[in-house]
Amino acid sequence: MKLNRHNLHHLAPEVRLPAYDLAEIRQGMVHIGVGGFHRAHQAYYTDALMNTGEGLDWGICGVGLRAEDRRARDDLAGQDCLFTLFELGDSAAAEVRVIGAIRDMLLAEDGAQALIDKLADPQIRIVSLTITEGGYCIDDSSGEFMAHLPQIQHDLAHPQQPKTLFGFLCAALALRRTAGVPAFTLMSCDNLPHNGAVTRKALLAFARQRDADLHDWIAANVSFPNAMVDRITPMTSTAHRLQLHDQHGIDDAWPVVCEPFAQWVLEDQFVSGRPAWEKVGVQFTDDVTPYEEMKIKLLNGSHLALTYLGFLKGYRFVHETMADPLFVAYMRAYMDLDVTPQLAPVPGIDLNDYKDTLVARFSNRAIADQLERVCSDGSSKLPKFSVPTLNRLIADGRDTERAALVVAAWALYLKGVDENGATYSIPDPRAGFCQALVADDALIGQRLLAVEEIFGTAIPASAEFTAAFERCYSSLRDDGVTRTLERILARGR
Known part of the structure; x- marks a missing residue:
C-alpha cells in the first residue's frame, strides 16, 4: 500500500497512525538538514506530543540546503510529507508508526527568498539543525569560525542570495528585526559537545562580519539551548524498505529505521515558546x-x-x-x-x-x-x-x-x-x-x-x-x- 493521506486508514492494523488531523497542523518550527536522525528524534517526539492532542501549532517545515536534498523532498512530497518510523529490535515493543509532524520541505536552490521569508515568518518560533559536526565551520584546533571559507565569503558579499546556513539565518533575522518580529530559538540537534554554544559562536562570528548591529541584536534576542540527543539511526537501505513492505505492507519511498531506544536532554532556554515535549519523555534541565x-x-x-x-x-x-x-x-x-x-x-x-x-x-x-x-x-x-x-x-x-x-x-x-x-x-x-x-x-x-x-x-x-x-x-x-x-x-x- 503506497503511503499517503488517502491510504492511511487502509494500512495494516499494527501500524500506528497519527491520532491528529493533519489539516489542523500549523507550522511553528523550521528544521534545516532533514535526514534520518531528525525524523527518528525531533519529529518523533513532536508527533508523540501531537498524538496527545497538544502541539498542533508546532508542525515542522523541513529545509534542504544541498542539491542532494531534492530526492528527499520529492519522496516526502510524493506521500503528503508522511513517512514511516520503523523500529528494529528484539523487543516486542518495537513499533511501526506513521509520522505526520513534517508538513512541508523547502529547497534553498529553488529560491533563496522563499526560504528567507519562511524563516522570517512570525509563526516560526524554533529553527532546529542537524547539519553534521562539520557544518558549523568551526576549526577544531582553534575553536574559531572559519570565515575564510569560499561559501562564507560568498554570503558576506551577497547577503540576499545566501548559500549557507549562516547566510540564511542572518538574512531572516535581519528581516525579523526590521519588522519588529521576535527572534526565534536556534536549536542544534547535532551530536557535538555544547552544540548550542557552538551554534551561537558560529552565527555571531558570521553576523559580526555582516552587520555589527545585527550581531548585537542576535546576541541579545536569540537563544541557543544545548542538547544531548541519542538514538541509533542507520542509513535506510533498500533492504529496509523491502522489509517494511514485506512485513507490514507499506510502500514508503523514504522510511526511517532506528532502534527502540531514544533519549533527549535539553536545556530549557526558548525565547518564543516551545512544545511541551516533557510530556512525551524529553528531559529538560538547567545544564546538559x-x-x-x-x-x-x-x-x-x-x-x-x-x-x-x-x-x-x-x-x-x-x-x-x-x-x-x-x-x-x-x-x-x-x-x-x-x-x-x-x-x-x-x-x-x-x-x-x-x-x-x-x-x-x-x-x-x-x-x-x-x-x-x-x-x-x-x-x-x-x-x-x-x-x-x-x-x-x-x-x-x-x-x-x-x-x-x-x-x-x-x-x-x-x-x-x-x-x-x-x-x-x-x-x-x-x-x-x-x-x-x-x-x-x-x-x-x-x-x-x-x-x-x-x-x-x-x-x-x-x-x-x-x-x-x-x-x-x-x-x-x-x-x-x-x-x-x-x-x-x-x-x-
Whole structure:
C-alpha cells in the first residue's frame, strides 16, 4: 500500500497512525538538514506530543540546503510529507508508526527568498539543525569560525542570495528585526559537545562580519539551548524498505529505521515558546553538560573504539563486532577504566546500567547498523569523541594504551585495505589529506599526530602516548586485530 493521506486508514492494523488531523497542523518550527536522525528524534517526539492532542501549532517545515536534498523532498512530497518510523529490535515493543509532524520541505536552490521569508515568518518560533559536526565551520584546533571559507565569503558579499546556513539565518533575522518580529530559538540537534554554544559562536562570528548591529541584536534576542540527543539511526537501505513492505505492507519511498531506544536532554532556554515535549519523555534541565559528557565519551567514544577495529577485521555491521567477545571485553575495559573515572555524577543515571544498555544497543542485530556510517568523517569525530578522553588520560598520568588503539586503528583504516585484503573507500571530506598522512609507515606517528586540528597539542607532546600509538599501530599491521586485542586486554589485567 503506497503511503499517503488517502491510504492511511487502509494500512495494516499494527501500524500506528497519527491520532491528529493533519489539516489542523500549523507550522511553528523550521528544521534545516532533514535526514534520518531528525525524523527518528525531533519529529518523533513532536508527533508523540501531537498524538496527545497538544502541539498542533508546532508542525515542522523541513529545509534542504544541498542539491542532494531534492530526492528527499520529492519522496516526502510524493506521500503528503508522511513517512514511516520503523523500529528494529528484539523487543516486542518495537513499533511501526506513521509520522505526520513534517508538513512541508523547502529547497534553498529553488529560491533563496522563499526560504528567507519562511524563516522570517512570525509563526516560526524554533529553527532546529542537524547539519553534521562539520557544518558549523568551526576549526577544531582553534575553536574559531572559519570565515575564510569560499561559501562564507560568498554570503558576506551577497547577503540576499545566501548559500549557507549562516547566510540564511542572518538574512531572516535581519528581516525579523526590521519588522519588529521576535527572534526565534536556534536549536542544534547535532551530536557535538555544547552544540548550542557552538551554534551561537558560529552565527555571531558570521553576523559580526555582516552587520555589527545585527550581531548585537542576535546576541541579545536569540537563544541557543544545548542538547544531548541519542538514538541509533542507520542509513535506510533498500533492504529496509523491502522489509517494511514485506512485513507490514507499506510502500514508503523514504522510511526511517532506528532502534527502540531514544533519549533527549535539553536545556530549557526558548525565547518564543516551545512544545511541551516533557510530556512525551524529553528531559529538560538547567545544564546538559553531565549528560552530554556521558553520551559523547561513553557512547560515541565506544563507537569509535569499535568501528575502525571492526572494519579492519572484516566486519561491516556493529552487531558483528559485538558478537566477538574480544570486542565486547575491549569496549567494557575502555568504558570502565578509561572513560568512567573522568565523568561527573549524572543526575538520574546509573552509569553501570547505562554501560550495560550500550552493550545491548550495539548488539542489536535487527537494526543492522553499518560500520561504514560510524566510520564516516573520522577526522571530525575523533576530535570531539576521542581526543577529550585522551587529553584527560595524559593530564592525569594514566595508561593510554587502550585509547591509543582507537587512533592506531583509524590510522590503519585510512590505508583503505582490511586485513582480509578487501579494499574500501574512506567516507570523509578530508579523505585525501588524511590518507596522505599515513602513506609512509616510518613517519606515520610523526605526521598524523602532528595535525593540530585533529589532535591538538597535548597528544603529540606526550612521549608516552606516541609510543603507545606506535606499538598499537605496528601490532595491528603485523599481527592483526585479534592478536592486538588479546595483548592489550592481557596487559590491562
